[in-house]
Amino acid sequence: MSTSFASALNAARDAAGAQNYPQGALYVVATPIGNLADITLRALHVLQMADNVACEDTRHTQQMLRAYGLDKSGQQLIALHQHNEAERASQVIDLLRQGKRVVYVSDAGTPGVSDPGARLCAAVQAAGLRSIPLPGASSVTTAVSVAGIVSPDAQGFLFAGFLPTKSAERAAAIDQLATEPRAVVLLEAPHRIEEMAKALAVLGERPVTLAREISKQFEQITTHAAQALPDWFQADSQHSRGEFVVVIHPAPRSAEHDPREQQILELLLAELPMKTAVRLASQITGGARNRLYDLALALRSGSDAQAQD
Incomplete structure (x- = not known):
């Protein structure tokens, strides 16, 4: 274990130990995307208490766990990746039904976001079991x-x-x-x-x-x-x-408004309150409501000025 994380494990127990961690649940844990210090205290605590850790690459995950001073045997690690996710999901569900706490981690970042994990969570949900997310690093x-x-x-x-x-x-x-x-x-x-x-x-x-x-x-x-x-x-x-x-980035919007937007907004303003007209104009044209509201104010101001003349 790196000495840098020796105190982190104690801090994790102190900060997160009093919380409730149900048995028979899948814990979906975000892990660092590069810098090991980006792990959360709650993630460390849950990884400490996990009965099993399912992961994309057992060698990578074992190396990460050892860096934090967490001792998991090879039998406690389950290889679960994009090629065997459906098959391994059944194994995880069996463990959950036995009351085990199972953690799932991808190689880096938040599982299920361009990484395996979505099919596993869907299978756990279909089995009537619980998935608990632990937020953390996301590229x-x-x-x-x-x-x-x-x-x-x-x-x-x-x-x-x-x-x-x-x-x-x-x-x-x-x-x-x-x-x-x-x-x-x-x-x-x-x-x-x-x-x-x-x-x-x-x-x-x-x-x-x-x-x-x-x-x-x-x-x-x-x-x-x-x-x-x-x-x-x-x-x-x-x-x-x-x-x-x-x-x-979003494409810059032209400073000129769409003439069709103004035409539709003018028709709606003649019959409806401003907020309703703007909402409907936004739904019809796909234009931004804030911008259409500004246009509606300008049109209403111009109409009032003409009426005074």
Whole structure:
């Protein structure tokens, strides 16, 4: 065990030990995405008390557990990955029915988010058993938190995961995402990131944030116009190293409003209260409610001024 975590185990027992941890439950635990210090105290406590730990790679997980000073035998570890998830889910359910506490961890981050775990949780739910999530590290939310996404419509973001690996399918997927008004979050491996960058170049000036090696020594987070991404990768071979989170920012909205939006809003304002007219106009046109409300105020002000004349 690293001496850095010796006191963390005691702190975990003190901070989380008094809480209730039901037997016969699956604990879905987020683990660090790079920096071991990003583990939570509750995760450490649950990993200490777990009867079994299901995981993507038993060697990787055993190494992580030993770094924290947690002693689990090989018999307590269950290999559960994308190729055997359905089969191993039955084994986990049998253990839960015996009253065991079973933890599931992916290799890094939050299980079930582009990692195995979703089928396991679905099977546990179908069996009438309980899954308990323990929040923690996530490369998606970590990248989004510093990407500086400014959306005129304040609609959040779309997580699209990994794009297709075949070039034609990837290009078709990007064409579809290009019309998405929200920010789009993608994941990509280092051996495919430059091909993704070339495909994203069709988005022109649209800003794209690249986050690589998050929480690790050589973490790098940078934002460029989509059309400049291929040159950025070509400038330094180090730029393509590490796992990537790619955030495509929302497309800038034109300063001019859509004439159709104004026409529909004018018709609705003639018959309905402003809030109702704005809500219906947003549903009909897909426009942002805040922007339509500002337009409605301008139209109502202009109408009042004409009436006074």
